[in-house]
Amino acid sequence: MNNYRDLHRYFYVLVCSFLLLSLPLTVFADSFEQLRKDSADIQTIQASFVQKKFMKILTKPLVSEGRFYYVAPDSFRWEYLKPLRSVVIVHKGETRRYTASGGKMIEDKSGGAQAMKIVLSEVTGWMSGKFDQNPSFTATLKEGTNTLITLSPAGKSMTGMIEKIEITISKKAATVKSVKIIESANAATRIDFTNVEINKVISSSVFQDVQ
Amino acid sequence: MKYISLFIGIVFLASCSTMPVITAPMLLATHKNLPCPSPFLKEKYQLIHAIEVNAAGNVQGAIIGVTVVDPYTRFVSCAIMSAEGMVLLEAKSEGEKLIIYRALPPFDSGDFAKNLIDDIRLIYFNPQGLLQKKGNLPDGSTACRWQEENGNFIDVIAGKPESTEIKKYSVGGRLKRYIKITQKTGNPYSIIELQGSEMVDYTLLMTLIEAQPVKTIKGKNSEKKR
Numbered sequence: 001m002n003n004y005r006d007l008h009r010y011f012y013v014l015v016c017s018f019l020l021l022s023l024p025l026t027v028f029a030d031s032f033e034q035l036r037k038d039s040a041d042i043q044t045i046q047a048s049f050v051q052k053k054f055m056k057i058l059t060k061p062l063v064s065e066g067r068f069y070y071v072a073p074d075s076f077r078w079e080y081l082k083p084l085r086s087v088v089i090v091h092k093g094e095t096r097r098y099t100a101s102g103g104k105m106i107e108d109k110s111g112g113a114q115a116m117k118i119v120l121s122e123v124t125g126w127m128s129g130k131f132d133q134n135p136s137f138t139a140t141l142k143e144g145t146n147t148l149i150t151l152s153p154a155g156k157s158m159t160g161m162i163e164k165i166e167i168t169i170s171k172k173a174a175t176v177k178s179v180k181i182i183e184s185a186n187a188a189t190r191i192d193f194t195n196v197e198i199n200k201v202i203s204s205s206v207f208q209d210v211q
Numbered sequence: 212m213k214y215i216s217l218f219i220g221i222v223f224l225a226s227c228s229t230m231p232v233i234t235a236p237m238l239l240a241t242h243k244n245l246p247c248p249s250p251f252l253k254e255k256y257q258l259i260h261a262i263e264v265n266a267a268g269n270v271q272g273a274i275i276g277v278t279v280v281d282p283y284t285r286f287v288s289c290a291i292m293s294a295e296g297m298v299l300l301e302a303k304s305e306g307e308k309l310i311i312y313r314a315l316p317p318f319d320s321g322d323f324a325k326n327l328i329d330d331i332r333l334i335y336f337n338p339q340g341l342l343q344k345k346g347n348l349p350d351g352s353t354a355c356r357w358q359e360e361n362g363n364f365i366d367v368i369a370g371k372p373e374s375t376e377i378k379k380y381s382v383g384g385r386l387k388r389y390i391k392i393t394q395k396t397g398n399p400y401s402i403i404e405l406q407g408s409e410m411v412d413y414t415l416l417m418t419l420i421e422a423q424p425v426k427t428i429k430g431k432n433s434e435k436k437r
Contacts, residue, residue: 053296057277057288059257059425064296078295083420084261084275086294099273099294101263102416106270186312189296 045070047196051080054188061190068193075207091207098210105210137165230364230384233354235346245345247355248369250392250399251337255281255425258400260417262291267411274299276417279425280335287328291318304328326409333379334390334403338365363387375399398422 046069052061066080076090085100097108137151151165166180181189236245257279264271275296279288288303300318302311311324318324340359348354354368362382370376370391379388387408395401396419403417 051296053292055277055290055298055301057257057279057290057301059423062259062275062277062296062421080294083259084273084294086273088295100261101270101273106272108272183298186301187298 041199043072043199044202045196045198046200046202047193049194050192052190052192054190056186069202069206071202071204071207077206087210089207089210096210229386230366230380231348231354233344233346233348233356233366235344245353247342247345248353248367248375249337250375250394252280252282252335255279255283255286256335256422257425258422259420260400260403261420263416263418264413265416266413275420278331278335280331281425282336285332285336287331289327289331291327300324300327302328330388330405330407333365333377333388334392334400334405338367340365 046067049066049068051064051066053064054061062083064080064084065082066078068079069075069077074090075092077087079085079087085105087096087098087105089096089098098105099108100106138154140150140152142148142150146168149167151167153162153164163182163184166178166182168178168180179191179193181191183189257277260276260278261273262276263273273294275292275294277290277292280286284305286303286305289301290298291300292298298313299315300311300323301313302309302324304310309325309328314324338357338359340357343356343358343364345355346353348368352368352370354366357365357367359365364380364382364384366376366378366380368376368378373394375392377388377390377392378386381387385408389404389406391404392400393402393404398419400417400422401419403415405415405417407413407415
Protein backbone atom coordinates (compact mmCIF):
# COMPACT_ATOMS: atom_id res chain seq x y z
CA MET A 1 0.00 0.00 0.00
CA ASN A 2 2.97 2.31 0.35
CA ASN A 3 2.86 3.19 -3.31
CA TYR A 4 -0.68 4.47 -2.88
CA ARG A 5 0.43 6.59 0.04
CA ASP A 6 3.24 7.93 -2.12
CA LEU A 7 0.85 8.51 -4.98
CA HIS A 8 -1.35 10.54 -2.68
CA ARG A 9 1.55 12.61 -1.53
CA TYR A 10 2.50 13.15 -5.14
CA PHE A 11 -1.04 14.10 -6.07
CA TYR A 12 -1.15 16.33 -3.04
CA VAL A 13 1.94 18.18 -4.18
CA LEU A 14 0.49 18.63 -7.65
CA VAL A 15 -2.76 19.99 -6.27
CA CYS A 16 -1.06 22.21 -3.77
CA SER A 17 1.17 23.60 -6.47
CA PHE A 18 -1.84 24.39 -8.54
CA LEU A 19 -3.62 26.05 -5.70
CA LEU A 20 -0.89 28.60 -5.55
CA LEU A 21 -2.46 29.93 -8.71
CA SER A 22 -5.31 31.11 -6.60
CA LEU A 23 -3.05 33.66 -5.01
CA PRO A 24 -4.29 37.08 -6.04
CA LEU A 25 -1.72 38.63 -8.28
CA THR A 26 -1.19 41.76 -6.25
CA VAL A 27 -0.24 40.10 -3.02
CA PHE A 28 3.11 38.67 -3.95
CA ALA A 29 4.89 41.36 -2.08
CA ASP A 30 6.15 39.85 1.09
CA SER A 31 3.18 38.84 3.16
CA PHE A 32 1.79 35.39 3.75
CA GLU A 33 -0.74 37.00 6.05
CA GLN A 34 -2.09 38.98 3.11
CA LEU A 35 -2.36 35.76 1.13
CA ARG A 36 -4.63 34.27 3.75
CA LYS A 37 -6.98 37.25 3.60
CA ASP A 38 -7.18 37.36 -0.18
CA SER A 39 -7.58 33.61 -0.62
CA ALA A 40 -10.83 33.78 1.32
CA ASP A 41 -12.52 35.27 -1.77
CA ILE A 42 -11.73 32.31 -3.99
CA GLN A 43 -14.76 30.12 -4.68
CA THR A 44 -13.78 28.33 -7.89
CA ILE A 45 -10.69 27.80 -10.01
CA GLN A 46 -10.31 26.05 -13.34
CA ALA A 47 -7.40 25.85 -15.73
CA SER A 48 -5.60 23.81 -18.34
CA PHE A 49 -2.12 22.55 -17.60
CA VAL A 50 0.88 21.13 -19.38
CA GLN A 51 3.10 18.93 -17.28
CA LYS A 52 6.67 18.14 -18.30
CA LYS A 53 8.42 15.27 -16.63
CA PHE A 54 12.20 15.43 -16.64
CA MET A 55 14.21 12.30 -15.96
CA LYS A 56 17.69 11.23 -16.94
CA ILE A 57 16.25 8.25 -18.77
CA LEU A 58 14.22 10.58 -21.00
CA THR A 59 15.99 12.15 -23.95
CA LYS A 60 13.30 14.81 -23.91
CA PRO A 61 10.64 15.54 -21.29
CA LEU A 62 7.46 13.51 -21.22
CA VAL A 63 4.63 15.96 -21.82
CA SER A 64 1.19 15.45 -20.29
CA GLU A 65 -1.80 17.72 -20.70
CA GLY A 66 -4.89 18.09 -18.59
CA ARG A 67 -7.50 20.15 -16.80
CA PHE A 68 -8.04 21.11 -13.18
CA TYR A 69 -11.20 22.22 -11.37
CA TYR A 70 -11.75 23.35 -7.81
CA VAL A 71 -14.88 24.46 -6.02
CA ALA A 72 -14.63 25.63 -2.41
CA PRO A 73 -14.44 24.19 0.08
CA ASP A 74 -13.35 20.71 -0.93
CA SER A 75 -14.25 19.61 -4.48
CA PHE A 76 -11.39 18.82 -6.88
CA ARG A 77 -11.03 17.27 -10.28
CA TRP A 78 -7.50 16.73 -11.57
CA GLU A 79 -7.60 15.21 -15.03
CA TYR A 80 -4.90 14.14 -17.45
CA LEU A 81 -6.08 14.05 -21.06
CA LYS A 82 -2.80 13.03 -22.73
CA PRO A 83 -0.86 10.80 -23.11
CA LEU A 84 -2.61 8.53 -20.62
CA ARG A 85 -6.03 9.61 -19.47
CA SER A 86 -6.62 9.56 -15.73
CA VAL A 87 -8.89 11.42 -13.35
CA VAL A 88 -8.81 12.03 -9.63
CA ILE A 89 -12.01 13.43 -8.12
CA VAL A 90 -12.47 14.57 -4.57
CA HIS A 91 -16.08 15.47 -3.80
CA LYS A 92 -18.31 15.42 -0.73
CA GLY A 93 -15.71 13.60 1.32
CA GLU A 94 -15.19 10.85 -1.25
CA THR A 95 -12.13 10.33 -3.37
CA ARG A 96 -12.14 8.40 -6.63
CA ARG A 97 -9.39 7.70 -9.11
CA TYR A 98 -9.90 6.44 -12.67
CA THR A 99 -7.54 5.40 -15.42
CA ALA A 100 -8.31 4.60 -19.04
CA SER A 101 -8.25 0.92 -19.87
CA GLY A 102 -9.78 -0.89 -22.83
CA GLY A 103 -11.36 2.33 -24.03
CA LYS A 104 -13.19 2.84 -20.72
CA MET A 105 -12.46 4.71 -17.55
CA ILE A 106 -11.87 2.13 -14.84
CA GLU A 107 -12.17 3.07 -11.19
CA ASP A 108 -9.28 2.24 -8.93
CA LYS A 109 -10.97 -0.04 -6.41
CA SER A 110 -7.81 -0.87 -4.54
CA GLY A 111 -8.72 1.38 -1.68
CA GLY A 112 -5.77 3.58 -2.41
CA ALA A 113 -7.92 6.40 -3.69
CA GLN A 114 -9.86 6.59 -0.44
CA ALA A 115 -6.68 7.29 1.44
CA MET A 116 -6.51 10.57 -0.44
CA LYS A 117 -8.90 11.89 2.17
CA ILE A 118 -5.83 12.41 4.29
CA VAL A 119 -4.51 14.64 1.57
CA LEU A 120 -7.71 16.61 1.45
CA SER A 121 -7.44 17.90 4.97
CA GLU A 122 -4.01 19.29 4.20
CA VAL A 123 -5.15 20.82 0.93
CA THR A 124 -7.96 22.61 2.75
CA GLY A 125 -5.29 24.36 4.77
CA TRP A 126 -3.58 25.50 1.62
CA MET A 127 -6.86 26.78 0.24
CA SER A 128 -7.17 29.00 3.26
CA GLY A 129 -3.91 30.59 2.27
CA LYS A 130 -2.05 28.96 5.12
CA PHE A 131 1.00 28.33 3.03
CA ASP A 132 3.36 29.09 5.86
CA GLN A 133 1.37 27.10 8.41
CA ASN A 134 1.30 23.70 6.76
CA PRO A 135 3.40 21.39 8.92
CA SER A 136 4.47 19.41 5.84
CA PHE A 137 6.31 22.34 4.26
CA THR A 138 8.23 25.42 5.19
CA ALA A 139 7.61 28.30 2.83
CA THR A 140 9.86 31.17 1.86
CA LEU A 141 9.13 34.11 -0.36
CA LYS A 142 11.88 35.88 -2.25
CA GLU A 143 11.62 39.01 -4.35
CA GLY A 144 13.78 39.51 -7.43
CA THR A 145 13.22 39.89 -11.15
CA ASN A 146 10.51 37.34 -10.51
CA THR A 147 8.92 36.37 -7.22
CA LEU A 148 10.04 32.96 -6.07
CA ILE A 149 8.13 30.93 -3.50
CA THR A 150 10.03 27.91 -2.30
CA LEU A 151 8.37 25.12 -0.36
CA SER A 152 10.62 22.65 1.40
CA PRO A 153 9.43 19.48 3.16
CA ALA A 154 9.49 20.07 6.87
CA GLY A 155 9.22 16.51 8.10
CA LYS A 156 10.09 13.03 7.01
CA SER A 157 6.76 12.33 5.30
CA MET A 158 8.09 13.59 1.98
CA THR A 159 11.53 12.03 2.30
CA GLY A 160 12.51 10.42 -0.97
CA MET A 161 9.48 11.95 -2.62
CA ILE A 162 10.02 15.69 -2.90
CA GLU A 163 13.13 17.79 -2.37
CA LYS A 164 11.41 21.13 -2.92
CA ILE A 165 8.82 23.00 -4.91
CA GLU A 166 9.57 26.26 -6.66
CA ILE A 167 6.85 28.61 -7.84
CA THR A 168 8.01 31.44 -10.00
CA ILE A 169 5.74 34.43 -10.42
CA SER A 170 6.43 36.77 -13.29
CA LYS A 171 6.21 40.33 -12.04
CA LYS A 172 6.04 41.72 -15.53
CA ALA A 173 3.13 39.58 -16.67
CA ALA A 174 1.70 39.35 -13.15
CA THR A 175 1.02 35.63 -13.60
CA VAL A 176 2.34 32.36 -12.31
CA LYS A 177 5.25 31.57 -14.58
CA SER A 178 6.04 28.05 -13.51
CA VAL A 179 5.68 25.45 -10.80
CA LYS A 180 8.60 23.09 -10.52
CA ILE A 181 8.54 20.05 -8.30
CA ILE A 182 12.04 18.75 -7.73
CA GLU A 183 11.77 15.12 -6.72
CA SER A 184 15.46 14.23 -6.74
CA ALA A 185 18.68 15.00 -8.57
CA ASN A 186 17.39 12.75 -11.37
CA ALA A 187 13.75 13.76 -11.64
CA ALA A 188 11.66 16.92 -11.73
CA THR A 189 8.19 17.90 -12.83
CA ARG A 190 7.29 21.27 -14.26
CA ILE A 191 3.70 22.40 -14.64
CA ASP A 192 2.63 25.35 -16.74
CA PHE A 193 -0.92 26.58 -16.39
CA THR A 194 -3.00 28.35 -19.00
CA ASN A 195 -6.55 29.65 -19.30
CA VAL A 196 -6.84 30.13 -15.56
CA GLU A 197 -10.32 31.22 -14.56
CA ILE A 198 -11.17 32.29 -11.04
CA ASN A 199 -14.69 32.32 -9.59
CA LYS A 200 -16.37 31.16 -12.78
CA VAL A 201 -19.34 28.80 -12.29
CA ILE A 202 -18.38 25.12 -12.46
CA SER A 203 -21.14 22.54 -12.90
CA SER A 204 -21.43 19.97 -10.11
CA SER A 205 -21.41 17.26 -12.81
CA VAL A 206 -17.68 17.93 -13.21
CA PHE A 207 -17.19 16.18 -9.87
CA GLN A 208 -19.58 13.32 -10.62
CA ASP A 209 -19.21 12.21 -14.22
CA VAL A 210 -16.25 10.39 -15.68
CA GLN A 211 -16.67 9.21 -19.24
CA MET B 212 7.72 -47.50 -7.52
CA LYS B 213 10.61 -45.76 -9.23
CA TYR B 214 9.12 -46.50 -12.65
CA ILE B 215 5.67 -45.32 -11.56
CA SER B 216 7.18 -42.00 -10.41
CA LEU B 217 9.05 -41.70 -13.68
CA PHE B 218 5.86 -42.46 -15.63
CA ILE B 219 3.88 -39.89 -13.64
CA GLY B 220 6.66 -37.37 -14.22
CA ILE B 221 6.63 -37.96 -17.96
CA VAL B 222 2.83 -37.74 -18.11
CA PHE B 223 2.97 -34.52 -16.06
CA LEU B 224 5.58 -32.97 -18.32
CA ALA B 225 3.65 -34.07 -21.39
CA SER B 226 0.48 -32.48 -20.05
CA CYS B 227 2.33 -29.21 -19.44
CA SER B 228 4.00 -29.25 -22.79
CA THR B 229 2.39 -26.83 -25.18
CA MET B 230 5.44 -26.32 -27.35
CA PRO B 231 4.33 -26.92 -30.94
CA VAL B 232 6.27 -28.88 -33.51
CA ILE B 233 8.23 -26.85 -36.04
CA THR B 234 8.58 -28.71 -39.32
CA ALA B 235 11.56 -27.93 -41.51
CA PRO B 236 10.83 -27.39 -45.23
CA MET B 237 11.37 -30.47 -47.37
CA LEU B 238 13.93 -28.82 -49.62
CA LEU B 239 17.30 -28.21 -48.03
CA ALA B 240 17.86 -24.99 -50.00
CA THR B 241 14.52 -23.63 -48.86
CA HIS B 242 15.39 -24.46 -45.27
CA LYS B 243 18.76 -22.77 -45.57
CA ASN B 244 17.31 -19.60 -47.03
CA LEU B 245 14.32 -19.43 -44.74
CA PRO B 246 14.65 -16.15 -42.84
CA CYS B 247 13.75 -16.04 -39.19
CA PRO B 248 11.15 -13.40 -38.29
CA SER B 249 12.96 -10.44 -36.79
CA PRO B 250 10.97 -7.46 -35.60
CA PHE B 251 13.79 -6.63 -33.19
CA LEU B 252 15.41 -3.25 -32.85
CA LYS B 253 18.51 -2.55 -34.92
CA GLU B 254 19.67 0.52 -33.02
CA LYS B 255 19.45 2.11 -29.61
CA TYR B 256 15.93 3.35 -28.96
CA GLN B 257 13.81 5.08 -26.38
CA LEU B 258 10.18 3.96 -26.30
CA ILE B 259 7.31 5.23 -24.19
CA HIS B 260 4.19 3.12 -23.88
CA ALA B 261 0.86 3.44 -22.09
CA ILE B 262 0.44 0.10 -20.34
CA GLU B 263 -2.87 -1.44 -19.32
CA VAL B 264 -2.37 -4.02 -16.60
CA ASN B 265 -4.59 -7.05 -16.07
CA ALA B 266 -3.81 -9.55 -13.35
CA ALA B 267 -5.77 -12.57 -12.19
CA GLY B 268 -8.53 -11.61 -14.63
CA ASN B 269 -9.04 -8.12 -13.21
CA VAL B 270 -8.14 -4.76 -14.66
CA GLN B 271 -5.50 -3.26 -12.38
CA GLY B 272 -5.20 0.12 -14.04
CA ALA B 273 -2.82 1.84 -16.38
CA ILE B 274 0.75 3.06 -16.08
CA ILE B 275 3.38 4.64 -18.30
CA GLY B 276 6.49 2.66 -19.24
CA VAL B 277 9.72 4.26 -20.46
CA THR B 278 12.35 2.00 -21.96
CA VAL B 279 15.79 2.69 -23.39
CA VAL B 280 17.24 -0.34 -25.12
CA ASP B 281 20.46 -0.94 -27.03
CA PRO B 282 20.43 -4.14 -29.11
CA TYR B 283 24.24 -4.15 -29.51
CA THR B 284 25.19 -4.01 -25.86
CA ARG B 285 21.86 -5.46 -24.64
CA PHE B 286 21.68 -2.48 -22.29
CA VAL B 287 18.25 -1.86 -20.80
CA SER B 288 17.13 1.13 -18.78
CA CYS B 289 13.50 1.42 -17.76
CA ALA B 290 11.06 3.37 -15.63
CA ILE B 291 7.47 2.82 -14.67
CA MET B 292 5.42 5.80 -13.64
CA SER B 293 1.84 6.51 -12.69
CA ALA B 294 -0.44 8.45 -15.01
CA GLU B 295 0.28 11.44 -12.76
CA GLY B 296 4.00 11.11 -13.45
CA MET B 297 5.17 9.63 -10.17
CA VAL B 298 8.09 7.26 -10.72
CA LEU B 299 7.22 3.85 -9.27
CA LEU B 300 10.24 1.96 -10.53
CA GLU B 301 13.50 2.93 -12.18
CA ALA B 302 16.22 0.44 -13.00
CA LYS B 303 18.87 -0.37 -15.53
CA SER B 304 20.82 -3.44 -16.55
CA GLU B 305 24.18 -3.64 -18.23
CA GLY B 306 25.22 -7.21 -18.90
CA GLU B 307 24.47 -9.13 -15.74
CA LYS B 308 24.55 -6.06 -13.53
CA LEU B 309 21.17 -4.81 -12.35
CA ILE B 310 20.88 -1.41 -10.69
CA ILE B 311 17.60 -0.37 -9.09
CA TYR B 312 17.39 3.37 -8.50
CA ARG B 313 13.88 3.38 -7.12
CA ALA B 314 11.25 0.74 -6.44
CA LEU B 315 8.03 1.47 -4.58
CA PRO B 316 5.72 -1.35 -3.47
CA PRO B 317 4.62 -3.61 -5.08
CA PHE B 318 7.40 -3.05 -7.61
CA ASP B 319 10.02 -3.71 -4.96
CA SER B 320 9.00 -7.30 -4.41
CA GLY B 321 11.21 -10.29 -5.17
CA ASP B 322 12.78 -10.32 -8.59
CA PHE B 323 10.28 -7.91 -10.11
CA ALA B 324 12.89 -5.61 -11.69
CA LYS B 325 14.94 -8.54 -12.98
CA ASN B 326 11.88 -10.23 -14.51
CA LEU B 327 10.78 -6.93 -16.01
CA ILE B 328 14.14 -6.44 -17.68
CA ASP B 329 14.08 -10.06 -18.90
CA ASP B 330 10.69 -9.35 -20.47
CA ILE B 331 11.98 -6.16 -22.08
CA ARG B 332 14.91 -8.10 -23.59
CA LEU B 333 12.50 -10.74 -24.84
CA ILE B 334 10.42 -8.08 -26.58
CA TYR B 335 13.16 -5.98 -28.15
CA PHE B 336 16.26 -8.14 -28.63
CA ASN B 337 17.17 -11.04 -30.86
CA PRO B 338 17.06 -14.24 -28.83
CA GLN B 339 20.39 -15.45 -27.53
CA GLY B 340 21.40 -19.08 -27.51
CA LEU B 341 21.35 -21.77 -30.14
CA LEU B 342 19.04 -21.65 -33.11
CA GLN B 343 17.50 -25.08 -32.82
CA LYS B 344 14.85 -25.21 -35.48
CA LYS B 345 13.38 -23.18 -38.27
CA GLY B 346 10.46 -24.04 -40.43
CA ASN B 347 6.72 -23.95 -40.20
CA LEU B 348 4.15 -24.48 -37.48
CA PRO B 349 1.13 -26.70 -38.17
CA ASP B 350 -0.85 -23.57 -39.19
CA GLY B 351 1.77 -22.77 -41.85
CA SER B 352 3.36 -19.73 -40.22
CA THR B 353 7.13 -19.38 -40.25
CA ALA B 354 8.82 -19.97 -36.91
CA CYS B 355 12.30 -20.19 -35.46
CA ARG B 356 13.21 -21.73 -32.13
CA TRP B 357 16.19 -20.89 -29.94
CA GLN B 358 17.28 -22.56 -26.76
CA GLU B 359 18.84 -20.28 -24.19
CA GLU B 360 21.72 -21.23 -21.92
CA ASN B 361 19.33 -21.71 -19.01
CA GLY B 362 17.35 -24.23 -21.06
CA ASN B 363 14.34 -22.05 -21.86
CA PHE B 364 13.04 -22.09 -25.42
CA ILE B 365 12.18 -18.97 -27.42
CA ASP B 366 9.94 -19.20 -30.47
CA VAL B 367 9.67 -16.25 -32.83
CA ILE B 368 6.74 -16.60 -35.18
CA ALA B 369 5.76 -14.52 -38.19
CA GLY B 370 2.07 -14.22 -37.49
CA LYS B 371 -0.60 -12.36 -39.35
CA PRO B 372 0.51 -9.44 -41.55
CA GLU B 373 2.36 -6.80 -39.56
CA SER B 374 2.53 -8.83 -36.39
CA THR B 375 5.08 -11.12 -34.79
CA GLU B 376 4.65 -13.50 -31.89
CA ILE B 377 7.28 -14.43 -29.36
CA LYS B 378 6.79 -17.36 -27.03
CA LYS B 379 8.98 -18.36 -24.16
CA TYR B 380 8.80 -21.92 -22.85
CA SER B 381 10.39 -23.46 -19.81
CA VAL B 382 12.74 -26.44 -20.14
CA GLY B 383 9.70 -28.64 -19.57
CA GLY B 384 7.81 -26.93 -22.37
CA ARG B 385 5.46 -24.82 -20.23
CA LEU B 386 4.48 -21.54 -21.89
CA LYS B 387 5.81 -18.77 -19.66
CA ARG B 388 5.41 -15.71 -21.89
CA TYR B 389 3.35 -14.93 -24.92
CA ILE B 390 4.11 -11.68 -26.72
CA LYS B 391 2.36 -10.30 -29.74
CA ILE B 392 3.92 -7.31 -31.43
CA THR B 393 1.78 -5.40 -33.89
CA GLN B 394 2.97 -2.68 -36.23
CA LYS B 395 0.40 0.01 -36.79
CA THR B 396 1.88 3.44 -37.24
CA GLY B 397 5.15 2.57 -38.90
CA ASN B 398 6.82 1.46 -35.68
CA PRO B 399 7.00 -2.32 -35.19
CA TYR B 400 6.31 -1.79 -31.51
CA SER B 401 3.06 0.16 -31.90
CA ILE B 402 1.09 -2.36 -29.86
CA ILE B 403 2.58 -5.03 -27.65
CA GLU B 404 0.52 -7.61 -25.84
CA LEU B 405 2.33 -9.60 -23.20
CA GLN B 406 0.81 -12.52 -21.32
CA GLY B 407 2.80 -13.82 -18.41
CA SER B 408 2.24 -17.06 -16.61
CA GLU B 409 3.68 -16.96 -13.11
CA MET B 410 2.19 -17.33 -9.63
CA VAL B 411 -0.49 -14.96 -10.89
CA ASP B 412 -1.25 -14.78 -14.60
CA TYR B 413 -1.09 -11.28 -15.99
CA THR B 414 -1.53 -9.41 -19.25
CA LEU B 415 0.03 -6.14 -20.31
CA LEU B 416 -1.34 -4.22 -23.25
CA MET B 417 1.21 -1.63 -24.31
CA THR B 418 0.28 1.16 -26.71
CA LEU B 419 3.09 3.25 -28.11
CA ILE B 420 3.11 6.91 -27.12
CA GLU B 421 6.48 7.83 -28.52
CA ALA B 422 9.58 6.19 -30.00
CA GLN B 423 12.86 7.71 -31.05
CA PRO B 424 16.38 6.54 -31.72
CA VAL B 425 18.99 7.49 -29.14
CA LYS B 426 22.11 8.83 -30.78
CA THR B 427 25.45 7.48 -29.68
CA ILE B 428 28.45 9.77 -29.93
CA LYS B 429 31.70 7.89 -30.64
CA GLY B 430 31.60 5.27 -27.96
CA LYS B 431 29.78 7.58 -25.62
CA ASN B 432 26.03 7.40 -25.19
CA SER B 433 24.13 10.63 -25.53
CA GLU B 434 22.32 9.48 -22.42
CA LYS B 435 24.13 11.05 -19.52
CA LYS B 436 25.97 8.80 -17.11
CA ARG B 437 24.38 8.62 -13.74
